[in-house]
Amino acid sequence: MNEPKTTRGQKTLNRIIKAAENEFGKKGYYNTTINDLAARAKVAPGTIYIYFSDKYSLYCHLLNRYGHEIRKKIAEDTAGCATRLDAERAGLLSFLRQVKKQPYMYQIIWESLYINPTLFVEYYESFALRYKTKLDESAGEITRMDNTVLAYILMGIVNFIGLKYVFFDKGADLEKVADQAMAFYRYGLSGLGQPAEGPAGEQPGGSAC
C-alpha cells in the first residue's frame, strides 16, 4: 500500500478502504469490480491504483487489518478476567460483538479461504494456537484430551455461533448466546441439566468481565 502524503490523500484512501469493506463484504471478491469500488468511494478507478498496486493487494490489506483488529480487541476485552473461563467467555463475546458490528469483516475473512489460503490458515492457526496455549497452561484443570483437537472444537463453536448469529440471525442476544455456549463448553451435554450446580460464585447471567 502506498501511504498518502497529504490529508486529502488520507481521506481518499479511507474512502477507498471503507468502500472495499462494503463491496467485498457484500458481494464477495470476484463479484466486486474496481469500478464498483471507485463508484462507492466516489473516486475514479485510476485513483485506486495510486494507493494499491492491484485489486488483490487491496483485499489483502483489509484481511491483515482485520486479523490485527480482532486479536487486539480480544486481548483488550479479556485483559481483566480472573479465571480462564471468564476470559473464554469474554473472548467469545468480544469476537461475536466485533463480527456483529462489522459483519463484512467476517465475510471477507471467510472468503480468504479461496483467495488467499495462506492468510486464512495463518488467521485460523493463530486462533487455534491461542486456544491450545491456554489449554496447555491449564493442564491441571483438564486432562487426557488432545489439546489440539480440543482447540479446533472450541474454534468451531465460536465460529459457527458467529456464522449463525451474525449472518443469519442478526437480532440475537449475544450475551445469552455466549452464556449458553459457555455452559456447553464447560459441561457438555451431560451437564446441561445442572447449570445452577456450576462452580460456586458464578452468576447465572455470566460474569461481569
Place this chain on the structure above:
Amino acid sequence: MNEPKTTRGQKTLNRIIKAAENEFGKKGYYNTTINDLAARAKVAPGTIYIYFSDKYSLYCHLLNRYGHEIRKKIAEDTAGCATRLDAERAGLLSFLRQVKKQPYMYQIIWESLYINPTLFVEYYESFALRYKTKLDESAGEITRMDNTVLAYILMGIVNFIGLKYVFFDKGADLEKVADQAMAFYRYGLSGLGQPAEGPAGEQPGGSAC
C-alpha cells in the same frame, strides 16, 4: 441438467462432472474456466453446454448432489445405532470420512457461501435442523439449554474438525478425533477427566456402531 440419452452421452457427462469436482475443488469456482473443465474432461468446451446451461448450473448441480450424498450416507451409517450418542458419533465419523475421501466436495460446499448463498444456507440449515430435531426428541435427557444454539454448536464442532483434519491435517486418525469430540460433546471441559465414567457398556475406543 440435460440427461443424456445414450451410454456414450452418460459417460461424457460423468467425465464432465468428475472434471468439475476436481477443478472447482482445487482452484475454486472463479479460477476455473470452462476450457479447464473441457480439457480435463477431454471434451470440447461446447460439449459442456449440452448438459448444463452454464457454468453456474454445473456448480449448483455438484452442490445439490453433495448435499444429498452426505445426508444419505450419514443416514445409512447411523441407521443401526442404539443410542443417540452412538448415532452422533457414527454421524460425525461418517461425515469426516466423506470429506476426507472427497475433500474437493467440502471445498466446493464452503465456497457456495460466496456463489450461491441460498444453497449454502439451505445446506447449513438442513444440518442444524437435523441436530435440533434430535435434541428436541431427547428432551428428557438434556434440558434447559436452547436447542437451536446447541444445534449450531454441534455443527461448529463437526465442521471445524472437518476443516482442520481434512484441509490441513490429512493424516489424522479420524476415529480417535471422533472419540475425543464425543467426549467433549458429552462432558465438556469439566468432565474430560472422567471419560471412563461414561454410560456403562461403552468401550473407551468408541462404540461398535
Place this chain on the structure above:
Amino acid sequence: MNEPKTTRGQKTLNRIIKAAENEFGKKGYYNTTINDLAARAKVAPGTIYIYFSDKYSLYCHLLNRYGHEIRKKIAEDTAGCATRLDAERAGLLSFLRQVKKQPYMYQIIWESLYINPTLFVEYYESFALRYKTKLDESAGEITRMDNTVLAYILMGIVNFIGLKYVFFDKGADLEKVADQAMAFYRYGLSGLGQPAEGPAGEQPGGSAC
C-alpha cells in the same frame, strides 16, 4: 434440396418445411436455430442436413416456394376478370388473403431483404414489372405518368396495406380495405368524394370477380 426417396422421407421433409415456416416467420432467420427447427419438426438436428445442405438453403427454398405460390394464386384469382381494374382489385385481394392466411410467409419474404437481397429484388421487381406491363398495355387509359414510378406506387399501396392489415390489425375486413384502396387507386384524393359517380355498372361493394 435433396428429394426424399421414400414416403417416410417425404413426411419428414414436410415437417421440416412446416417447422421452418413457423420458426423463421415467428422469430426471424437469425434468431432461429437449427435445433429450434429440429425440435419443432420432431427430428434430430442432423436429419435436416439430409434434405438441405445448410440453413441458408432451407431459407431460400421457402422463399422461392412463396414467390411461385403467390404469383400462381394471383394469376388464378385474376384470370376471369373482365377489366383491368377488376383484375387489380382481385389481385390485391388475392395477395391480402394469402398473406393473411400465411402471415409467416410475408415476414419471411420481407426479411429476405437482409438475407438474400438478390432474391428479394427478384421478387420485388417481378411484381413491379407485372404492374408496369399492365400499365403499358393500358396506354390509352392512363397517360403522361411514368409507368415505372406508378408501378412502385401501386406496389407500395399493396404492400403497406399488407403490412398494416396482416401484421398489426389481423381482424380487418379485407374486402372493404381492398375496395377503399381501389377507390383511391382510381380517383386519388380528389375523387374520393364521388365514389357513387364511378363508371356505370359498378357495384358499390366491389365487382364479383
Place this chain on the structure above:
Amino acid sequence: MNEPKTTRGQKTLNRIIKAAENEFGKKGYYNTTINDLAARAKVAPGTIYIYFSDKYSLYCHLLNRYGHEIRKKIAEDTAGCATRLDAERAGLLSFLRQVKKQPYMYQIIWESLYINPTLFVEYYESFALRYKTKLDESAGEITRMDNTVLAYILMGIVNFIGLKYVFFDKGADLEKVADQAMAFYRYGLSGLGQPAEGPAGEQPGGSAC
C-alpha cells in the same frame, strides 16, 4: 447510452456511432460484429461498451435517433407550406432526400422489423398517425373514405418509392418522382390525363415549397 464527459470521449462516441451506421447499414445487424465496429471506429472492442451496454442498445440508439431526425427534418421542410398538398409534396421530398443522403439509415430502420419490432411499429405508427391527423383535419376536402386505410396507403406510396429510388435506383431525379407521386396522390389513375387541370396557381413542376 453513457454520455462522455470529455471532448475526447465525445469524439470517440461519434466515431462509434458513425461506424455503426456504416456497418449495420451495409451488412445488417447480424452480420456486423463488435470487432467490425471497433475496427472501423478505430477503438478497442471494449471501448464500445463504455458508451453502450451492448450491441443491441447501440442499434436501438441509432433507430431512435433516426426517428427523431426524420420527423424533425420533415417538420422543418413543411413548415412554410401554404396548402396541405404542398406540405404533402414537401414532406415526401424531404423524406426521399433524407433516405437518399443516408441510405444506411433506411436500411437500418427496415431491419428493425426483425430486431426490435416494437420500435418498428412505433416508427410506423407515428408516421401513419401523422397522415391520419392531417386527413382528419381536412375533413371538408376529402370525404367518405376511412382515413386510417388512407393513411396507410399514403405511407405505402412514400415508403415504396423510398425503397425503389434509394436502394435500387440511386440516380433518380427525386423532384420528378415526387411530382408524379403527387399527381397520382391527387387524381389516382383516372385523373392522370389532366394534371394541368389541378388547383389554380399550381406550377406543373411542383410548388416552390
Place this chain on the structure above:
DNA sequence: CATGAATGAGATTTCATTCAT
C-alpha cells in the same frame, strides 16, 4: 433414414489495469 452427441470457430462481453490530461 434417422439420431443426437460432439465439435470448435467465432461472437459478445467483462474488467483489471494503463495512461494521457
Place this chain on the structure above:
DNA sequence: AATGAATGAAATCTCATTCAT
C-alpha cells in the same frame, strides 16, 4: 493527486455443422 477514457486479453457461451452409431 486525481481523472476517466481506452485498452485488450480472456472469459463465457452459441450454434451450424459433422459424424459415429
